[in-house]
Amino acid sequence: MTALQIDGLTKRxxxxxxxxxxxxxxxxxxxxxxxxxxxxxxxxxxxVLLGFLHPSExxxxxxxxxxxxxxxxxxxxxxxxxxxxxxxxxxxxxxHVASAIETKGADDDPDAVIERVGLAPDDARRPAGDYxxxxxxxxxxxxxxxxxxxxxxxxxxxxxxxxxxxxxxxxIVREEAERGATVFFSxxxxxxxxxxxxxxxxxxxxxxxxxxxxxxxxxxxGAGGVVEASVESPPDLDLDPIxxxxxxxxxxxxxxxxxVTCADPRAKMPALRRIDDATTVTDVAVEDASLESLFEEYxxxxxxxxxxxxxxxxxxxxxxxx
Amino acid sequence: MSTFTVARDDFRNxxxxxxxxxxxxxxxxxxxxxxxxxxxxxxxPYRVLFDVLFFVSFVFPLLLAPLAYLSIAGDRTSGAIxxxxxxxxxxxxxxxxxxxxxxxxxAAAIVLAVAVGFVISLAFFVSTPDVVRFATFAGITLxxxxxxxxxxxxxxxxxxxxxxxxxxxxxxxxxLIVFWFGFLPLLNxxxxxxxxxxxxxxxxxxxxxxxVGLLSPGTAYLQTCKAxxxxxxxxxxxxxxxxTGDELYxxxxxxxxxxxxWGVGSLAVGYLRFxxxxxx
Numbered sequence: 396m397t398a399l400q401i402d403g404l405t406k407r408x409x410x411x412x413x414x415x416x417x418x419x420x421x422x423x424x425x426x427x428x429x430x431x432x433x434x435x436x437x438x439x440x441x442x443v444l445l446g447f448l449h450p451s452e453x454x455x456x457x458x459x460x461x462x463x464x465x466x467x468x469x470x471x472x473x474x475x476x477x478x479x480x481x482x483x484x485x486x487x488x489x490x491h492v493a494s495a496i497e498t499k500g501a502d503d504d505p506d507a508v509i510e511r512v513g514l515a516p517d518d519a520r521r522p523a524g525d526y527x528x529x530x531x532x533x534x535x536x537x538x539x540x541x542x543x544x545x546x547x548x549x550x551x552x553x554x555x556x557x558x559x560x561x562x563x564x565x566x567i568v569r570e571e572a573e574r575g576a577t578v579f580f581s582x583x584x585x586x587x588x589x590x591x592x593x594x595x596x597x598x599x600x601x602x603x604x605x606x607x608x609x610x611x612x613x614x615x616x617g618a619g620g621v622v623e624a625s626v627e628s629p630p631d632l633d634l635d636p637i638x639x640x641x642x643x644x645x646x647x648x649x650x651x652x653x654x655v656t657c658a659d660p661r662a663k664m665p666a667l668r669r670i671d672d673a674t675t676v677t678d679v680a681v682e683d684a685s686l687e688s689l690f691e692e693y694x695x696x697x698x699x700x701x702x703x704x705x706x707x708x709x710x711x712x713x714x715x716x717x
Numbered sequence: 718m719s720t721f722t723v724a725r726d727d728f729r730n731x732x733x734x735x736x737x738x739x740x741x742x743x744x745x746x747x748x749x750x751x752x753x754x755x756x757x758x759x760x761x762p763y764r765v766l767f768d769v770l771f772f773v774s775f776v777f778p779l780l781l782a783p784l785a786y787l788s789i790a791g792d793r794t795s796g797a798i799x800x801x802x803x804x805x806x807x808x809x810x811x812x813x814x815x816x817x818x819x820x821x822x823x824a825a826a827i828v829l830a831v832a833v834g835f836v837i838s839l840a841f842f843v844s845t846p847d848v849v850r851f852a853t854f855a856g857i858t859l860x861x862x863x864x865x866x867x868x869x870x871x872x873x874x875x876x877x878x879x880x881x882x883x884x885x886x887x888x889x890x891x892x893l894i895v896f897w898f899g900f901l902p903l904l905n906x907x908x909x910x911x912x913x914x915x916x917x918x919x920x921x922x923x924x925x926x927x928x929v930g931l932l933s934p935g936t937a938y939l940q941t942c943k944a945x946x947x948x949x950x951x952x953x954x955x956x957x958x959x960x961t962g963d964e965l966y967x968x969x970x971x972x973x974x975x976x977x978x979w980g981v982g983s984l985a986v987g988y989l990r991f992x993x994x995x996x997x
Binding site: 442445447448449467468470471473475477479480481482483484485486490491494495497498499522535538539 | 719722725726727729730731732733734795796797799800802803804805806807995996997
């Protein structure tokens, strides 16, 4: 079953196109990372899903309901941590959670919810207007979790959270996914969604530029890792034997360091042996593969391998001319 | 159920900001002051009500304005509406909850002030206060409160800007009270009709002028309060201000309908605008 189906969604504000012809499907039970820099159209898309904004063109269906016409039915099964929200300054955190439970007709224990998101019981009884950003973020995560929603929509949920809070957020996302909930997790930081998401979609300038699993994205960019070997070598070191190792994507040499970028993590050791055969290796450093650079390439409009479109079924690659 | 939750949360939030206490306290205190000040002037408490009703018609909307103008616009500017509307509340439920909470505060101020006035009358006035007259007065004033809260909440629902909400609210007060009552000698409904006469070269009959004059909720409220003075209209000279003819505009039910129409009409317009609006 599809938890989220967006077809040809375009949202314009006057002359500004915030989202252009977006097509996206998220399956039930999936943890989906919705990535993109600030202003890419992520929050606009989310606002359409909740019925806050009306699509200029196209439709969005959430949990089988039309997002605009059946917004209330959508919201009764969705847990939302929005972007750019505010709390009622004179209500306590606990009152916010209790009202959410009441409105959703759920039977959660507000104190259990507050404990789960790591808000101190004393703080929960103080006016939410006095909260720090991180505390408000925990509170709104708690509000989103009430009523065991079928779909969690989290818009930049880790902003303002300390490392401990981010860790807690991750484990909550995992627990919710295990319970069977779909999670739609928006962020501008790839490292954040990488650890919890099954698939990611990358938005840039209002367009979806890639949709794929983390593994496929990694493979596509050749993110098998990087080996850096400090060598006592002649400057004219022959790099060809290293280049021919299966799974090696790129080899550079300069400043006494040979840098080998691998498409396959298993290529690192054979590559290192070839370097060792050719010269004396004095030190070795291995960089963990990261998707950051891929993300940057996509969002700068210079996606790699343009002749090899992303394997995701709904990706559109029209460059970043919006 | 969720209308109740929205209203309760809104009321709690407002109560703890002291605006609720402010509106109820100030209005009750000023009403009590009018009663106390007139203990030695009039024997009949209903004569004091006449001064209170003028006070209500001019001043009470100015207390309701700060109470209501940010009811919805404030949530939209701050983003608190994303909390409320992220929950399964329909726009109608949210709108109704906000309205009920603010109207509740205005209504509480009226009920308390009239009750305090009644007690002061009972204790210090020569004539015993008439429960029916006080209750009638409270009822008509609640209708007036309903209409002004409706108009201000409707303005608030129509915009996501604090300053527009404020200008809208003050604009309504200026047009419906200051302009219609004729506080400004050169800028009022009478001079407007004079201008119409001279520009179009027509004569506006006295009857038409009277009808137009009673079409503001403020003037209509004054006229509707005639119902408080059944049987005693001849007792005081000031009561001559009430229209007493057979014309439609002199009928209490007609002016009450005018007040109601302003309230219901603005609620409808405000809700429709809110229902179609986009929430940032």
